[in-house]
Every structure is written in C-alpha cells, then in structure tokens.
Amino acid sequence: xxxxxxxxxxxxxAIVDIKSSYGLFVNGQFVDATDGKPFKTVSPASEEVxxxxxxxxxxxxxxxxxxxxxxxxxxxxxxxxxxxxxxxxRIARLIQERARELAVLESLDNGKPIRESRDVDIPLVAAHxxxxxxxxxxLEYAGVGDDPRPWGVAGxxxxxxxxxxxxxxxxxxxxxxGNTVVLKPAETxxxxxxxxxxxxxxxxxxxxxxxxxxxxxxxxQALVEHPDVDKVAxxxxxxxxxxxxxxxxxxxxxxxxELGGKAANIVFEDAPIDQTIEGIVNxxxxxxxxxxxxxxxxxxxESVYDEVLARLKRRMGTLRVGDPLDKNxxxxxxxxxxxxxxxxxxxxxxEDEGAERWSPECELPAEGYWFPPTVFTGVSQAHRIARxxxxxxxLSVLTFRTPAEAVEKANNTPFGLSAGIWTEKGSRILxxxxxxxxxxxxxxxxxxxxxxxxxxxxxxSGYGREGGRxxxxxxxxx
Amino acid sequence: xxxxxxxxxGGAFPRSESGRSYVVNNAKGKFxxxxxxxxxxxxxxxxxxxxxxxxxxxxxxxxxxxQVLYRIAEVMEGRHQQFSAEVAAGEGLSxxxxxxxxxxxIDRxxxxxxxxxxLAQVVGSSNPVAGPYFDFSxxxxxxxxxxxxxxxxxxxxxxxxxxPAIVSGNTVVAVSSYERPLPAVTLGEVxxxxxxxxxxxxxxxxxxxEIGPWLASHQDVNAIDLCGIESEDxxxxxxxxxxxxxxxxxxxxxxxxxxxxxxxxxxxYLELKTVWHPIGV
Numbered sequence: 001x002x003x004x005x006x007x008x009x010x011x012x013x014a015i016v017d018i019k020s021s022y023g024l025f026v027n028g029q030f031v032d033a034t035d036g037k038p039f040k041t042v043s044p045a046s047e048e049v050x051x052x053x054x055x056x057x058x059x060x061x062x063x064x065x066x067x068x069x070x071x072x073x074x075x076x077x078x079x080x081x082x083x084x085x086x087x088x089x090r091i092a093r094l095i096q097e098r099a100r101e102l103a104v105l106e107s108l109d110n111g112k113p114i115r116e117s118r119d120v121d122i123p124l125v126a127a128h129x130x131x132x133x134x135x136x137x138x139l140e141y142a143g144v145g146d147d148p149r150p151w152g153v154a155g156x157x158x159x160x161x162x163x164x165x166x167x168x169x170x171x172x173x174x175x176x177x178g179n180t181v182v183l184k185p186a187e188t189x190x191x192x193x194x195x196x197x198x199x200x201x202x203x204x205x206x207x208x209x210x211x212x213x214x215x216x217x218x219x220x221q222a223l224v225e226h227p228d229v230d231k232v233a234x235x236x237x238x239x240x241x242x243x244x245x246x247x248x249x250x251x252x253x254x255x256x257x258e259l260g261g262k263a264a265n266i267v268f269e270d271a272p273i274d275q276t277i278e279g280i281v282n283x284x285x286x287x288x289x290x291x292x293x294x295x296x297x298x299x300x301x302e303s304v305y306d307e308v309l310a311r312l313k314r315r316m317g318t319l320r321v322g323d324p325l326d327k328n329x330x331x332x333x334x335x336x337x338x339x340x341x342x343x344x345x346x347x348x349x350x351e352d353e354g355a356e357r358w359s360p361e362c363e364l365p366a367e368g369y370w371f372p373p374t375v376f377t378g379v380s381q382a383h384r385i386a387r388x389x390x391x392x393x394x395l396s397v398l399t400f401r402t403p404a405e406a407v408e409k410a411n412n413t414p415f416g417l418s419a420g421i422w423t424e425k426g427s428r429i430l431x432x433x434x435x436x437x438x439x440x441x442x443x444x445x446x447x448x449x450x451x452x453x454x455x456x457x458x459x460x461s462g463y464g465r466e467g468g469r470x471x472x473x474x475x476x477x478x
Numbered sequence: 479x480x481x482x483x484x485x486x487x488g489g490a491f492p493r494s495e496s497g498r499s500y501v502v503n504n505a506k507g508k509f510x511x512x513x514x515x516x517x518x519x520x521x522x523x524x525x526x527x528x529x530x531x532x533x534x535x536x537x538x539x540x541x542x543x544x545q546v547l548y549r550i551a552e553v554m555e556g557r558h559q560q561f562s563a564e565v566a567a568g569e570g571l572s573x574x575x576x577x578x579x580x581x582x583x584i585d586r587x588x589x590x591x592x593x594x595x596x597l598a599q600v601v602g603s604s605n606p607v608a609g610p611y612f613d614f615s616x617x618x619x620x621x622x623x624x625x626x627x628x629x630x631x632x633x634x635x636x637x638x639x640x641x642p643a644i645v646s647g648n649t650v651v652a653v654s655s656y657e658r659p660l661p662a663v664t665l666g667e668v669x670x671x672x673x674x675x676x677x678x679x680x681x682x683x684x685x686x687x688e689i690g691p692w693l694a695s696h697q698d699v700n701a702i703d704l705c706g707i708e709s710e711d712x713x714x715x716x717x718x719x720x721x722x723x724x725x726x727x728x729x730x731x732x733x734x735x736x737x738x739x740x741x742x743x744x745x746x747y748l749e750l751k752t753v754w755h756p757i758g759v
Binding site for chain 2: 127143145238241242243245246249250257259414416429433438439440441442443444445448450452453454455456458459460462463465468469470478
C-alpha cells in the first residue's frame with residue numbers, strides 16, 4: 001500500500017517586513033554602529049540573505065552600557081514596582097498581538113519549524129513577560145529578605161537555538177527586579193531581538209531600559225567585561241561559560257551561567273511504550289536537537305532494547321525534514337554551516353570509534369544546512385558521541401540492566417542539566433529523581449518549559465536558575 | 479601534658495604526609511604548639527575522603543543531619559574550657575570574651591542544626607505550570623565544598639563557614655586560620671566524637687595561600703569559599719582556577735561573624751532540582 005503524501009502547507013512570509021539593514025538599539029533608538037563591520041544574517045533553510053546587521057564594537061557597547069546606567073539611575077531604578085509591572089504587561093500583550101509575525105521571523109532566521117516557533121517559542125515568550133510582570137511590585141515577597149535590590153546594569157548574552165525565548169528568559173526577570181539591560185543576541189539569529197526593540201518602542205519603554213547590541217563573540221566579550229556592568233547572564237556553551245567565569249573573577253559582578261548538557265533519557269522495561277517513543281523523539285529531535293537539555297543519551301533497559309529500537313526507527317522514518325515554514329515540518333534546518341560542520345564531524349567520529357549509525361531515508365533540500373535525524377547504536381560510555389554535546393539531531397543509545405546501573409551511567413558526565421525517566425512505577429520515578437545529579441528531571445515527559453518552573457544545571461552545566469521565583473532571585477542583591 | 483596537633487582527614491588524625499609542621503604562637507608571640515602543615519597531597523586526600531562521604535551524608539534524612547549538627551554543639555559544650563583557652567591565646571582575647579566567642583559558636587551550630595529540615599520548605603517550591611503537570615523544585619547539596627576559613631575568627635568564623643555547608647548534605651574540606659589553627663584541630667576532635675561520619679568534615683591546618691590553588695583547581699570539588707584569602711589578587715587567581723570546572727565560588731567579603739548570618743551561606747551551596755510529571759488518569 002502506498003503512503004499518503006502530505007501536500008505542502010507553507011506559512012506565508014507576507015506578515016513579516018524585514019528591513020535590508022538594521023542598526024543597534026541604544027537608548028531607545030536604532031543607531032549606526034561606529035566601530036564594527038556590518039554582517040549578514042541568512043536563512044539557514046535557503047542560505048538567502050535576510051538582512052544586514054550592525055556589529056557593535058567596544059565603543060558601541062560602551063554607549064549602550066552608559067544608556068542602561070543612566071536609565072537605571074534616573075528612571076527605571078526609582079520607578080515604583082507597580083509602574084514597572086505595567087510596562088512588562090504591555091510588552092507581553094504586544095508580543096501576543098505580533099505572535100504570528102514573530103514566529104515566522106524566528107523560523108526564517110533560525111531554521112526551526114514554524115510548528116515549534118508558533119506553538120512553543122512565542123507563546124512561552126509572552127508567558128515569561130506575563131509571569132515576571134507580576135513580580136515587579138512584589139519583590140519583598142520573593143523570599144530573599146525584606147530589602148531586595150536590583151544589581152543595576154545587566155549584560156546578557158544569549159544563544160541562537162531559542163533566540164526570542166532566551167531573550168525573554170533574560171530580559172523579563174531583569175526588568176521586573178528593576179535592572180536595566182544590554183542584551184547581545186547570537187550573530188546568526190538577531191532579527192527577533194531587533195523586532196523586540198520595536199516592541200519596546202511601541203510599549204513606550206523609557207529609553208535605555210533595554211538596549212540590544214548585535215555582533216559575535218567580540219561584542220559579547222566587550223559587554224561581559226565592561227566595568228560598569230553589574231550582573232552578567234549567559235546562556236551558551238560550557239567553553240564560553242568557562243571563559244566568562246574567568247573574566248568576571250575578582251570583580252564585583254554577579255553572574256549566572258546556563259551551559260551545555262548531555263542528558264540521559266532513561267527507559268525502563270515497564271515504560272508506556274508509545275508515549276516513551278514520542279518522548280525520545282521530542283527529547284532529541286525537538287528544535288533539530290539544538291537544545292542544551294536535549295535527551296541525547298538514550299539509556300534503554302536491556303530487556304526492551306530491541307522493541308524500543310525498532311519502534312524508534314519506525315517513528316523516525318515518519319519525521320518530515322524540510323522547509324521550516326511548512327506547517328507539517330518536524331525537523332527544520334541546522335542553524336549555520338559552522339554548526340552543521342560540527343555535527344558532521346562528531347558523527348564521523350562516532351562511526352570511526354565503532355558505533356553504528358542509522359538514519360531513515362530522507363531527501364534533504366539542495367540549498368541550506370541540513371542533517372537527517374540520526375541514531376547511533378553500540379555506543380559505550382567512553383565514546384565521544386556519548387560524552388560531548390553535539391547540539392544536533394543525533395541520538396546515542398546505551399543500555400543498562402538495573403536502576404543503579406542507569407543512575408551510574410546517567411551521572412557519569414561533567415554535565416548536570418537535565419534527565420528523563422520513563423517507567424510506570426511511581427516509587428522508581430521518585431528514587432531515580434533523587435539519585436540523578438541534574439537540575440531538571442522530566443518523568444514520563446521531556447523538554448517541558450514554563451515560566452514558573454526553575455531551570456538550570458548542576459556541575460559544569462552552569463550556575464543559577466532561570467524561571468520561577470529562583471530566576472527572579474538571580475537579578476536581586478540581597 | 480603538651481598536646482600534638484594533627485590534621486583531620488576522613489575521620490582519622492594523620493600528620494601531614496609532607497612531614498612538615500609549623501610553630502603556632504599566641505597573640506603575644508609566645509610559643510603555643512607545633513601544628514601540622516598540610517600539603518597538596520593532604521588536600522587531595524581530604525577531597526577523596528569528602529567525595530567518599532558525600533553519598534551517604536547527602537542521603538541521610540534532614541532530620542538526622544539536624545540531630546548530628548546539634549550533637550556537635552553538645553560535644554563542644556563539654557570542651558568549652560579548652561576552646562576558650564585556645565581562642566583566648568590565639569585571638570588575644572580575655573578569657574571571658576573568649577568564652578563568649580565559644581558560646582556564640584555553639585549557638586551557631588544549634589541555629590544551623592535547626593535549618594536541616596526546614597530548608598526544603600523555605601527554598602523549594604511547587605510550580606504552577608500552565609499545563610497538566612505536577613512540577614516541584616527541591617534544594618540539594620552541590621557536593622564537595624572547599625572552605626578557606628577566616629584568618630581572624632578562628633572558631634566562630636570557622637563554624638560559620640562549615641555549618642551552613644554541611645547541614646544541607648555537602649561535605650567539606652576546610653583549611654583553618656594559619657596563625658590560629660588550634661581551635662580548628664579541637665573542632666576536628668569534636669567532629670570525631672559527635673556522630674559526624676568520617677570524611678564529612680576534613681580540617682587541614684596550614685596555609686590557605688599554599689593549599690588554596692590545589693583546591694580551587696581540583697576537578698572533584700564543586701564549590702569553594704575564598705573567605706580566608708586576604709589578598710585581592712590571590713582571590714582573583716583562585717576564582718580563575720575555580721572556573722576550570724565551573725565551581726560555585728563564594729568571594730571574600732567583609733563579614734561580621736557575630737551577626738546573624740541569614741540564608742546566603744546556606745543557599746550558596748545548594749542546587750535546585752526541578753521534577754516534572756504528567757497529571758492524568
């Protein structure tokens with residue numbers, strides 16, 4: 001019997017108006033950069049140039065920090081929490097109003113499926129602003145003492161995997177606590193941050209409260225090392241996190257880091273099989289695997305290994321890879337050629353080290369950056385694909401016999417961001433959750449996020465939490 | 479009878495592996511004792527002991543950890559006179575002031591003892607997510623904590639940096655005040671006789687400047703308190719070394735050890751674990 005084919009169901013780009021070039025957003029206005037070269041941001045699905053973006057050099061970063069300082073001293077710091085709350089609520093509403101546009105823009109610039117940007121990213125962005133808006137006039141109830149104070153100017157550097165969501169995770173609690181911010185989006189995904197700058201203008205946010213400086217590592221470094229930045233917040237690789245931890249050493253700066261992961265997704269023999277297969281797929285193929293908490297190490301109990309693998313492969317065969325703007329797409333484009341090269345390199349190393357590689361038959365588009373959903377079997381703990389973060393749609397499968405062995409293998413990593421447990425036995429879930437050294441444990445689910453729910457890692461996955469009361473605490477001196 | 483002061487590692491009292499000792503004088507410069515001068519190897523042995531003890535200590539119930547901390551206070555009470563004499567000699571205090579310091583130290587153990595079974599309720603949370611999930615967050619110990627104890631406050635300061643780390647289930651390697659190490663050695667003897675499992679607290683007498691870099695760069699230490707480092711440059715270098723495995727760092731800051739400590743020393747050495755589960759029938 002032949003399979004029914006899907007007809008294309010593309011989302012229209014007409015709703016998005018991308019300018020040919022963008023300046024920096026400093027002190028409430030778009031301004032030209034003075035000491036950096038402009039760069040281009042492309043659609044990873046087609047390699048089409050979307051816009052030219054300014055690179056902020058140290059002098060530009062300095063202007064942005066000065067604007068933030070002035071806004072902190074004169075406007076935002078002295079403002080009542082009640083009034084700050086109203087601005088944040090207004091921003092949340094504007095995001096809802098422009099949700100469709102933002103989702104399309106995010107998928108164009110990042111390569112993620114519209115289904116995810118529309119149903120996950122942007123709704124969560126609005127939810128974060130709503131959640132933290134409500135904290136702005138309740139800081140003394142946050143459980144951090146009776147005199148919580150903002151740090152001052154927050155310098156924030158975010159990654160390309162969830163550009164708008166990471167912006168919300170950073171900006172919403174910072175502003176609610178009374179800080180002003182200078183945020184640097186990733187160089188490959190600056191467009192939604194620049195759209196957010198327009199939203200700040202529409203919300204009449206006082207100039208300087210939010211500043212957006214675009215650029216790459218050099219810009220981020222200038223921001224993090226700026227002497228007048230009081231609080232540094234970074235999400236990204238462990239390697240860069242380490243460099244930031246070193247650069248803030250000996251300073252007065254507060255710092256939070258959300259870094260890499262190599263999560264174990266642990267499947268017991270009594271797991272509900274259909275939900276588990278969906279959970280495994282969601283765990284590693286959500287957002288092309290560009291997720292720091294992705295379930296990239298699948299630990300399967302030996303007794304159900306054959307069945308789980310067979311069903312997983314069958315399910316992977318139904319995943320649709322292609323145009324991010326098609327509403328039927330499950331896996332979009334890899335964000336950049338550099339990231340694609342890294343995924344290819346580590347996958348090749350996996351083969352060279354003796355693991356067996358499998359992908360379903362799938363035709364990849366000729367243009368753009370693509371990698372098929374991939375599973376490696378015969379993986380041992382020493383393999384680099386079981387130890388290093390690949391940050392792509394690549395799953396390594398290991399096995400175990402006893403819960404104790406599962407715990408030992410799961411914890412055998414310098415990372416400690418997240419973990420998954422699949423079993424019908426409640427007492428085992430709670431025992432496992434106790435034993436796992438990870439900041440987020442999903443039981444019979446995976447990759448769930450919510451503004452009220454603290455997120456962050458143990459060990460080399462970084463320090464501090466985002467989300468919830470604890471995420472607010474990171475922006476308050478006490 | 480003159481006493482021999484030794485290190486406290488893994489529940490035992492070894493001399494320094496290096497064979498070194500150093501002269502400890504009282505505040506007026508008069509000889510008090512020879513103390514063991516801990517080396518890099520001693521520090522590494524202590525980390526091994528602390529790691530080994532972590533699983534068991536962390537797994538104990540909060541109620542039990544609270545009891546053990548309270549027991550420390552009880553046993554200290556019995557050695558009140560010895561602590562007072564050592565604090566008086568080392569810190570140059572009158573005996574009555576030294577007694578007050580010992581009282582405050584005992585009170586501090588009692589205060590922290592009571593936190594053991596309250597932390598999770600104050601710091602943890604149930605998270606009302608927008609979906610059919612049960613979602614809660616719990617504090618957990620971060621692991622092995624290295625402590626470079628205050629140089630000035632040899633007992634109250636030491637207590638104030640060790641107690642908040644261990645009450646939540648961390649294990650500790652502490653380097654005592656260099657010039658005033660005797661109360662630290664005696665505190666180790668208290669640990670050994672007060673139900674604290676071997677390895678939960680390890681006390682090294684010696685130089686924080688010498689041992690600090692090995693602890694700061696140690697890959698199996700999860701957090702470090704730089705309290706006892708007085709030079710800003712040294713503290714910065716240690717913080718840079720600590721970045722190697724992204725240790726949680728407590729930077730040195732002026733502290734009044736007699737004041738109420740608040741929660742920050744407790745929360746400094748905690749991780750927050752968030753657990754999700756679907757709701758349904």
